[in-house]
Amino acid sequence: MKFRNIFNLLLLVGVAGLLISVQACQPEAESAEVGRLQVPVEYHKLDNGLRVVLSPDDTAPIVIVGVYYNIGFRIEPRDRTGFAHLFEHMMFQGSKNLGKMEFVQLVQRNGGALNGSTRFDYTNYYEILPSHALETALWAEADRMAGLDITQENLTNQQGVVGNEVKASVLNQPYGGFPWLDMPQVANENWYNAHNFYGDLEDLQAATLEDVQEFFHRYYSPNNAVVVLSGDFDPKEALVMIEKYFGDIPKTELPDPPDLSEPEQTEAKRENKVDPLANRPALAFAYHMPERQTPEYFAMGILDQILLQGDDSRLNQVLVKDRGYTGSVDGGINYLLGNQFNYSGPMLWMGSLFHDSTVSPDQVVSAINEVMEEVTINEVTQSEFERALVKVRSQFYDIVGQMYGFGKVDLLASFALFDDDPNLINEVEKRFEEVTPELLLATAQQYLRPERQTILTVEVGAESQVKEGK
Amino acid sequence: MKIKVFFLILCLALGFASIAVAQTEEPPKGGTPKDFVLPPRATISFDNGLDVILVPYGNIPKTMVKVVVRAGNVDEAPDEIWIADLLGNLLKEGTLTLTGEELAFKAAGMGGAINVSVGANQTTVSLEVLSEFTPQAIALLGDFLINPLFPESEIERLKSDLLRELSIQQSQPGAIALEKFRKVLYGDDHSYGRIFPTEEMIQSFSIEKVRNFYEANFGAIRSDLYIIGKFDSRGAKRAAAAAFGNWKTGVESEPTVPAPTTQRAVYLVDRPGAPQSNLMIGLPVVDPSEPDYIPLVVTNTLLGGYFSSRITANIREDKGYTYSPYSTLSVRYRDAYWVETANVTTEVTGPAIQEILKEIERLREEPPPDEELEGVQNYMSGSFVRQNSSKSGIAAQLAFLKLHGLDESYLLDYVKNVLAVSPEAISEMATKYIRPNDLTIVVVGDKEKVLKQIRDFGEVKE
Numbered sequence: 001m002k003f004r005n006i007f008n009l010l011l012l013v014g015v016a017g018l019l020i021s022v023q024a025c026q027p028e029a030e031s032a033e034v035g036r037l038q039v040p041v042e043y044h045k046l047d048n049g050l051r052v053v054l055s056p057d058d059t060a061p062i063v064i065v066g067v068y069y070n071i072g073f074r075i076e077p078r079d080r081t082g083f084a085h086l087f088e089h090m091m092f093q094g095s096k097n098l099g100k101m102e103f104v105q106l107v108q109r110n111g112g113a114l115n116g117s118t119r120f121d122y123t124n125y126y127e128i129l130p131s132h133a134l135e136t137a138l139w140a141e142a143d144r145m146a147g148l149d150i151t152q153e154n155l156t157n158q159q160g161v162v163g164n165e166v167k168a169s170v171l172n173q174p175y176g177g178f179p180w181l182d183m184p185q186v187a188n189e190n191w192y193n194a195h196n197f198y199g200d201l202e203d204l205q206a207a208t209l210e211d212v213q214e215f216f217h218r219y220y221s222p223n224n225a226v227v228v229l230s231g232d233f234d235p236k237e238a239l240v241m242i243e244k245y246f247g248d249i250p251k252t253e254l255p256d257p258p259d260l261s262e263p264e265q266t267e268a269k270r271e272n273k274v275d276p277l278a279n280r281p282a283l284a285f286a287y288h289m290p291e292r293q294t295p296e297y298f299a300m301g302i303l304d305q306i307l308l309q310g311d312d313s314r315l316n317q318v319l320v321k322d323r324g325y326t327g328s329v330d331g332g333i334n335y336l337l338g339n340q341f342n343y344s345g346p347m348l349w350m351g352s353l354f355h356d357s358t359v360s361p362d363q364v365v366s367a368i369n370e371v372m373e374e375v376t377i378n379e380v381t382q383s384e385f386e387r388a389l390v391k392v393r394s395q396f397y398d399i400v401g402q403m404y405g406f407g408k409v410d411l412l413a414s415f416a417l418f419d420d421d422p423n424l425i426n427e428v429e430k431r432f433e434e435v436t437p438e439l440l441l442a443t444a445q446q447y448l449r450p451e452r453q454t455i456l457t458v459e460v461g462a463e464s465q466v467k468e469g470k
Numbered sequence: 471m472k473i474k475v476f477f478l479i480l481c482l483a484l485g486f487a488s489i490a491v492a493q494t495e496e497p498p499k500g501g502t503p504k505d506f507v508l509p510p511r512a513t514i515s516f517d518n519g520l521d522v523i524l525v526p527y528g529n530i531p532k533t534m535v536k537v538v539v540r541a542g543n544v545d546e547a548p549d550e551i552w553i554a555d556l557l558g559n560l561l562k563e564g565t566l567t568l569t570g571e572e573l574a575f576k577a578a579g580m581g582g583a584i585n586v587s588v589g590a591n592q593t594t595v596s597l598e599v600l601s602e603f604t605p606q607a608i609a610l611l612g613d614f615l616i617n618p619l620f621p622e623s624e625i626e627r628l629k630s631d632l633l634r635e636l637s638i639q640q641s642q643p644g645a646i647a648l649e650k651f652r653k654v655l656y657g658d659d660h661s662y663g664r665i666f667p668t669e670e671m672i673q674s675f676s677i678e679k680v681r682n683f684y685e686a687n688f689g690a691i692r693s694d695l696y697i698i699g700k701f702d703s704r705g706a707k708r709a710a711a712a713a714f715g716n717w718k719t720g721v722e723s724e725p726t727v728p729a730p731t732t733q734r735a736v737y738l739v740d741r742p743g744a745p746q747s748n749l750m751i752g753l754p755v756v757d758p759s760e761p762d763y764i765p766l767v768v769t770n771t772l773l774g775g776y777f778s779s780r781i782t783a784n785i786r787e788d789k790g791y792t793y794s795p796y797s798t799l800s801v802r803y804r805d806a807y808w809v810e811t812a813n814v815t816t817e818v819t820g821p822a823i824q825e826i827l828k829e830i831e832r833l834r835e836e837p838p839p840d841e842e843l844e845g846v847q848n849y850m851s852g853s854f855v856r857q858n859s860s861k862s863g864i865a866a867q868l869a870f871l872k873l874h875g876l877d878e879s880y881l882l883d884y885v886k887n888v889l890a891v892s893p894e895a896i897s898e899m900a901t902k903y904i905r906p907n908d909l910t911i912v913v914v915g916d917k918e919k920v921l922k923q924i925r926d927f928g929e930v931k932e
Contacts, residue, residue: 110500161792162793232504
């Protein structure tokens with residue numbers, strides 16, 4: 001038996017010369033309430049069209065600021081592939097009151113973390129800060145929404161950085177871009193959905209300062225954006241601050257959205273990619289998703305659980321356990337670039353695996369097709385259905401809780417930008433529960449038909465034996 | 471069996487100074503810093519040596535159930551590299567009463583999946599479930615860890631999976647660089663130097679070898695159970711006692727402590743045609759049990775450990791040589807090294823190394839300005855709050871204390887100790903620990919283009 005001292009410590013730390021403060025706390029009650037998630041949502045629109053979502057949560061003295069622009073990498077100039085992402089980098093290179101590096105320094109010096117990313121249908125910028133630094137972050141985000149101040153030197157520098165990002169993630173990596181970057185280029189037909197989102201290095205190098213300004217004026221306006229706050233803050237005070245810093249930024253005329261629609265796929269597709277850096281073959285499969293927010297779309301979320309998510313899923317049971325073709329099958333909706341909720345437009349459900357050269361791609365495809373065929377023939381059993389419902393709810397909670405609650409910000413931003421209704425976050429569980437085994441079968445029969453499948457194989461290239469110089 | 475429950479209450483008041491960067495319009499200062507309270511937790515110590523740590527946290531109806539076993543690759547014999555990983559995979563193949571399939575179905579039915587992660591010093595088994603299933607999840611993890619089946623029927627398949635994983639990892643330039651770096655620092659004599667097994671080694675693994683490894687290294691005294699999230703505390707405690715109270719005590723962990731090599735040397739691993747060179751530049755330093763550790767962490771953050779750091783500002787934001795360079799203190803039990811990792815464009819491999827060395831020298835020669843250091847300290851205070859504001863972060867912090875034999879004061883005094891570091895101390899730390907003459911430089915890149923660029927940094931070995 002180990003004995004421990006009973007600790008009853010009150011620790012006082014004053015930071016950086018501030019007053020030392022004292023706070024007592026008590027351990028929580030023995031039992032915690034258990035139940036369904038209800039996210040607080042306040043939705044506002046400023047006169048300039050800026051959407052504002054406020055979701056207070058006092059779990060920790062942290063606030064998350066998300067500024068999302070309704071412009072993703074699908075929509076970028078045709079001779080400037082990768083530009084949406086390069087532009088994301090430029091948003092850190094200087095605005096009216098903040099020079100290069102100063103935005104980042106301001107946030108980090110105030111105890112915050114920050115980043116930005118470019119996805120199919122949005123570009124986001126976010127800060128996770130001690131809650132008292134909220135106003136500082138809002139001021140800084142508003143400063144760069146109001147206008148950029150970028151030099152050729154800064155652009156050239158970031159062209160170098162992004163070029164290195166592409167090399168590190170794709171060009172110098174075995175399986176670089178597989179399957180997340182490659183599959184949309186194979187499975188989709190519409191250029192907006194089917195081009196190289198990271199960009200060709202020549203296109204990246206060709207970008208000019210005029211391109212940067214033009215892109216900014218076209219898409220980075222308050223009426224094409226949403227500001228989302230989650231965490232420990234007072235909604236009334238926050239709204240006043242947002243009005244103060246963002247309210248005067250003029251709205252602009254937005255271009256008509258391009259036609260993103262994909263033609264119905266009527267024939268199965270298959271492509272092969274030779275990868276000289278790879279040691280083992282790999283294979284990915286994809287199907288087009290039903291339209292967002294339809295009953296079938298939620299049914300696909302559950303089919304994803306039944307077929308692909310977790311050790312218990314059918315594809316993992318068959319390809320891993322029964323056949324021994326691979327160690328795991330991974331994938332999902334909006335795989336590696338987001339989740340089922342944070343896009344708007346055509347999307348793929350995809351999965352991928354690594355296998356050995358002793359197993360042919362045809363063998364793998366035929367095992368996949370057995371699983372896919374089964375789900376279009378027989379209704380799932382009640383127990384499997386219930387398990388999938390539990391899994392999908394659990395996964396949804398994980399998304400909401402991701403990164404100190406940043407996941408919640410991301411969902412609220414997506415529902416505000418794409419549906420003009422951030423309250424949809426509280427409808428998701430219900431929409432999944434409305435799915436029935438009959439609807440699953442019907443959805444599988446319509447969306448998982450053999451002719452809607454795309455297969456992408458990675459073949460081990462001739463020069464695959466990289467010399468290791470040992 | 472007797473169970474003692476203690477409550478540990480940690481309250482931490484945290485403040486931040488809002489610091490502005492000079493510019494046209496001053497940014498608003500923000501509000502008054504709020505206190506930060508470490509989430510309160512209860513610890514139960516079982517007779518068999520296992521601790522249960524319960525942390526009610528957050529408002530999302532999920533619970534993380536996690537067992538951290540102080541056993542891992544460090545406990546492997548030289549001819550059994552990755553047997554800890556094989557054990558991790560075999561655990562998923564069933565218990566005395568549940569098949570592997572049933573295990574997977576049960577975990578999924580609670581909204582989770584059992585994840586096993588094997589590291590140098592720790593094997594972590596975790597299951598995150600919907601809150602209402604917390605007791606069942608605890609019971610399932612207990613069965614999973616205490617009554618493994620180790621079925622002969624699955625081992626060949628799992629060995630094939632391991633061989634495939636080995637092959638894929640060995641094709642990745644980052645992994646190749648790490649293997650070389652570790653080999654140079656630790657040699658073959660210590661597990662930390664043995665990143666990859668041979669294929670023959672994997673082929674030689676048997677159920678018997680796996681079982682022996684399990685018997686020698688797994689047991690209650692080397693394990694802690696973390697229950698973190700939104701759950702009914704009484705039910706969780708009961709389930710923990712029933713599931714883990716009778717686990718065999720096992721043998722205390724006594725990992726061998728390595729004696730890493732310190733040498734200025736340049737190692738080049740040829741990767742013909744590579745558009746980038748993967749750099750690892752580092753040397754052994756003090757581990758978390760030493761008083762210099764926290765000042766060194768602050769030094770590292772300022773030098774290369776965050777986006778505003780000197781090396782990142784230089785080789786990324788000024789020169790555009792690279793995308794995500796970073797320096798870190800990589801720690802294991804009674805062992806640590808400092809390393810700067812960067813993937814740089816092949817043509818600027820030499821200049822990139824030069825700039826990294828230049829930043830190190832500059833910090834050794836001249837204490838950083840107060841404002842720069844204060845920014846780092848504020849950033850680290852904020853990071854500390856974040857680290858203690860998620861289920862996995864809380865578990866990681868507590869497991870870190872256990873592994874390194876640190877007491878609660880490490881967490882309680884962390885921010886205070888970070889803030890106490892002076893500009894002079896930063897330079898002293900850099901001078902004492904980050905010595906250019908002792909840096910091992912590993913380059914994985916295109917020899918034809920890189921060799922002439924790196925000759926000036928020392929004799930180039932392969």
